[in-house]
Amino acid sequence: MTFNIALVGCGGMGRRHAHGYIELRRYFDTVSLAAVCDVHHDVASTVAGIVAGATGSRPDIYTDFDEMLERADLDGVAIVTSTPMHHRFAIRAMEAGLHVITEKPMGLTLKACRQMRDASRATGMVMAVAENYRRDPMNRLARELVDSGGIGTPYFALDMHMGSSDGAVMHSTVWRAKKEQAGGTVLDAGVHNADMLLYLMGPADSVYAETSIFERERILRPMSEVAPGLAKMYDHRREDGYSTGDAVEQTAVDTAFGVIRFKSGAIGQLSMTDTSHGHSLGVSTISGSDGTLYRPRSRSGESPRIVRGDGSEVTGNALLDLVPDFELDDITSSLWDGARRISSYEMDFSTIDSKILAYEYLDMVRAAETGGQPEVGPKEGMDALALAYALIESGLAGAPVTVDDVAEGRVSGFQDEIDAEMGI
Numbered sequence: 001m002t003f004n005i006a007l008v009g010c011g012g013m014g015r016r017h018a019h020g021y022i023e024l025r026r027y028f029d030t031v032s033l034a035a036v037c038d039v040h041h042d043v044a045s046t047v048a049g050i051v052a053g054a055t056g057s058r059p060d061i062y063t064d065f066d067e068m069l070e071r072a073d074l075d076g077v078a079i080v081t082s083t084p085m086h087h088r089f090a091i092r093a094m095e096a097g098l099h100v101i102t103e104k105p106m107g108l109t110l111k112a113c114r115q116m117r118d119a120s121r122a123t124g125m126v127m128a129v130a131e132n133y134r135r136d137p138m139n140r141l142a143r144e145l146v147d148s149g150g151i152g153t154p155y156f157a158l159d160m161h162m163g164s165s166d167g168a169v170m171h172s173t174v175w176r177a178k179k180e181q182a183g184g185t186v187l188d189a190g191v192h193n194a195d196m197l198l199y200l201m202g203p204a205d206s207v208y209a210e211t212s213i214f215e216r217e218r219i220l221r222p223m224s225e226v227a228p229g230l231a232k233m234y235d236h237r238r239e240d241g242y243s244t245g246d247a248v249e250q251t252a253v254d255t256a257f258g259v260i261r262f263k264s265g266a267i268g269q270l271s272m273t274d275t276s277h278g279h280s281l282g283v284s285t286i287s288g289s290d291g292t293l294y295r296p297r298s299r300s301g302e303s304p305r306i307v308r309g310d311g312s313e314v315t316g317n318a319l320l321d322l323v324p325d326f327e328l329d330d331i332t333s334s335l336w337d338g339a340r341r342i343s344s345y346e347m348d349f350s351t352i353d354s355k356i357l358a359y360e361y362l363d364m365v366r367a368a369e370t371g372g373q374p375e376v377g378p379k380e381g382m383d384a385l386a387l388a389y390a391l392i393e394s395g396l397a398g399a400p401v402t403v404d405d406v407a408e409g410r411v412s413g414f415q416d417e418i419d420a421e422m423g424i
């Protein structure tokens with residue numbers, strides 16, 4: 001039986017989803033992209049054309065989400081709009097009897113996420129989140145190394161992502177500069193880092209953070225200058241009301257330095273900024289009683305490394321001796337051409353990105369078909385967003401917050417204004 005899916009939001013990430021679907025079709029013919037939707041017809045049309053060129057089947061084009069939902073043949077929807085629409089479209093789709101996969105962050109705020117979670121419970125529809133980093137086979141290996149005691153007892157994790165947008169609007173997307181649209185690197189990118197920390201270290205208890213908006217005046221620059229590696233995925237999108245060179249007010253937090261206490265007792269540092277000019281720093285390590293795990297960049301295919309106290313290093317296939325039970329699951333293995341026990345792989349970024357997206361679709365479809373939960377469902381999506389928002393809420397409050405309080409809405413000072421503005 002074919003699972004018919006519709007894609008809403010055909011901007012930069014929507015185009016990457018189309019490539020994920022094309023990759024999926026190379027291995028599985030059980031999913032069909034029946035429709036694509038974007039408020040801009042030409043933007044949706046570009047994505048439909050890419051799919052048609054690669055698969056021979058052109059998805060129907062819509063500019064109105066509700067009209068698309070009236071189709072009787074859909075089984076699921078992939079939501080890849082900018083973040084404020086995630087909860088609205090997800091709830092509408094689930095109430096119409098469709099399964100959902102939404103891009104990260106799961107929703108605009110934790111209140112939006114709770115509404116999505118409740119809709120999934122009430123309707124019985126799958127609510128999956130397209131959180132991609134953890135699905136990288138090297139992050140699967142990293143988790144197995146931590147869980148199997150490869151670094152002994154984990155003491156602390158460092159996750160620092162200090163980059164520079166060079167005074168420009170992040171990713172040339174104005175919504176990423178705006179508080180009420182869940183913009184800013186701490187949320188939009190930090191939710192990935194948060195998910196990875198939770199994936200590797202277990203649940204988080206409390207967070208204390210200092211936050212700032214250091215650069216309130218940004219300039220809209222072309223993606224080819226801001227993020228050249230992704231530019232070809234974004235060259236068809238439209239930025240309504242703004243032109244290249246325009247000044248844009250940044251209202252979203254652009255910097256957070258946070259300290260986390262995990263429920264295990266371990267400590268974490270999660271620091272994010274796009275204002276670190278002249279100093280680009282990416283640190284992803286976990287230190288424990290028997291050494292430090294250096295995590296490779298997600299989607300690089302590089303091997304993790306463990307460095308012991310005496311300076312000796314374990315990397316590549318030698319890592320596999322530490323994890324005799326490590327094996328990629330069936331879907332990942334199929335997409336990675338049959339690989340089961342690997343410690344690195346060589347593929348370009350776009351291919352890796354597409355394979356992971358293919359995995360995410362198949363994970364959602366499997367959950368729908370078996371009545372089970374996707375790997376990243378409402379709980380995991382909310383946990384990651386709650387941790388990212390905990391940094392921002394703590395920064396506003398000037399005090400530590402618990403992640404559970406943020407998840408359940410007992411601490412929401414920063415988000416209240418967003419919820420009010422969005423009418424939820």
Ligand SMILES: NC(=O)c1ccc[n+]([C@@H]2O[C@H](COP(=O)([O-])OP(=O)(O)OC[C@H]3O[C@@H](n4cnc5c(N)ncnc54)[C@H](O)[C@@H]3O)[C@@H](O)[C@H]2O)c1
Binds near residue numbers: 037082131132
């Ligand atoms: N997982 C990842 O690595 C990753 C990477 C980038 C973006 N994302 C997420 O994907 C989402 C989209 O990001 P993007 O970079 O593609 O942004 P984008 O602005 O390039 O694309 C969003 C698209 O949604 C469309 N849209 C907006 N409102 C709509 C509506 N009401 N109906 C139909 N279409 C509508 C816009 O026209 C635009 O084309 C965001 O939530 C973002 O956080 C995830």
